[in-house]
Amino acid sequence: MPSILADGWKADAYWLEGLPVFADDGAVLPASVDVVIIGAGYTGLNAGLELVRGGRSTLVLDAEVPGWGCSTRNGGQISTSIKPSLKKLTRKYGHSKAKAIRDIGKHALDWIEERIASEQIDCNFQRCGRFHGAHTPKHFDALAQQAQQLRQHEGIDAEIIPRHEQHHELGTDAYFGGVVFPHHASLDPAKYHQGLLRAAVAAGVLIKGHCPATKITKTASGFAVQTPKATIAAKEVIVATNGYTGTITPWLKRRVIPIGSYIIATEPLPRALMDRLFPKDRIISDTRKVVYYFRPSPDRKRVLFGGRVSANETDPAISAPRLFADMCRMFPDLHAYQITHSWMGKVAYSFDELPHIGTHNGIHYAMGYCGSGISSASYLGMRIGQKILGQDRAALDGLAFPTRPLYSGKPWFLPPLVAFYRWRDRAQCRKAMRFK
C-alpha cells in the first residue's frame, strides 16, 4: 500500500509554502519605549498598530520568527467567536452584559474585514459561509433550535439544512444535516499575518524576532523587560502570548489551557472532485465535542482538514495518518490521494470558554481565544491598544479571568478528557449511522 505521506511532505503549515520569512535581524533594540508587546501574532501586531498610530513608541518581541505561533498555522476560518450561548452568559452576567459580550464576536468579524480592506492586505478574505454539520440526528434537532434562537434573539443569520439537501453544501453523507452561517468567512492566515507585519513596520512599530522576554520587573517609571540581548524600559507592557504563555507571567499561565490542534493538507485534487466535495466553497465544522474543521484551500485545489486525533500531544508525522483516516471516513474518494503537509499549533482555552482582556499588576493582556482567534485576537489586540491610549473599554475588559485550584499551566486533565470525548463522539456516530 502506498504511503499516505507524499515524498518530500512537510511538517510545516501549508500556508508558509513560498512565503518569504520576515527578516528583522538588523533591528536594534531601543533602550526604552512607551510600550513593549510580548508576542508577534495577531494580538500583538494589532495592538502595536493601534499604539504607534496613537503616538506611542512600540516594540513587539517574539521568541521565534514573528508569526511562529498560531497566527500563521491556523485553519483560516472566521466565525463570531464567542462560544458560550446568550442564555448561558445571561445566567451569569445578566442580559445586557451577556448581549454586549456576544456582540463582540459579531463586531470582531465585521471589524477584521474592514481592517483587511483598509490596510489593503491581500489574503483571500471571503464571506464564504460556514456549514456546521450535525454528527447525529439529535444534534441536528438541537442545532435547528439554536439557529432559530440566534435569528430571533441576536439577529444572526443561520439557515437550517436538512440531511436530504446537504449535498448542495458538502459532498458527504457523514452528517445528519446542519446549519449554514452565511456571514462566516475564510482567509489565508499567513498572508493576513504577513500583511499585518508589513503594515506595522510601515507605521513605525519596531519588531524583533528570536528575542524572548525572559523577565518582567516593576520599576519606578513602569517596567523593565529583560531579553537575552538587552533590557528594555517600558511604561506599559502587553502580554500577547495566548497558547504559548510561559513562566514569565505565572498568573496568566494559570488561566489558559494550551491545547494542540492539528491540520493536514492533501496534494492537489481534480477540479471535478473539489467541486463535488465543496460545491459552495464553504468552511466546515461540526457538532462533535472534539470538533473537525476543514475547507478547500483558497485556490480550490486541496482539502485542509483539521482536528484533534490523540489524547496526548503528538508529532505531525503521527497525527497525519490518523487525520487522514478520519478525513477518508467523511470523504471516501480521498483514499486515493496523499498528504503533502501536516502541522500543529497550540491554542489557548480559558476555564469559562471566553477570551479575556484586562490588566493584572499593571501588565495588560489579551488571550484565551478558545481556538477561534483570527478575528477575536485581532479585535481584542486592537482594543488593548486603545485601552492604553485611554480610549474605549471592551465589554470583556475587567471580567474575572478564572483559574482552578492546583492548576499551574500544565493541563494534566486533558488526555483523559480528550480520550473520553473522542470515544463518546465515535459511539454517538456509530449509533446514529446504524439507525439512519
Ligand SMILES: Cc1cc2nc3c(=O)[nH]c(=O)nc-3n(C[C@H](O)[C@H](O)[C@H](O)COP(=O)(O)OP(=O)(O)OC[C@H]3O[C@@H](n4cnc5c(N)ncnc54)[C@H](O)[C@@H]3O)c2cc1C
Ligand atoms: C491548528 C490551528 C488551527 C486553528 N484554526 C483556527 C481557525 O480556523 N479560526 C480561528 O479563528 N482560529 C483558529 N486557531 C486559533 C488562532 O490561530 C489563534 O487564536 C490566534 O492566532 C492567536 O493569536 P495570538 O497573536 O494571540 O497568538 P499566537 O499567534 O499564538 O502568538 C503568540 C506568540 O507569542 C510568542 N511568545 C510566547 N512567549 C514569548 C516570550 N516570552 N517572549 C516573546 N515571545 C513569546 C510565541 O513565539 C508566539 O509567536 C487555530 C489554531 C491552531 C493552532
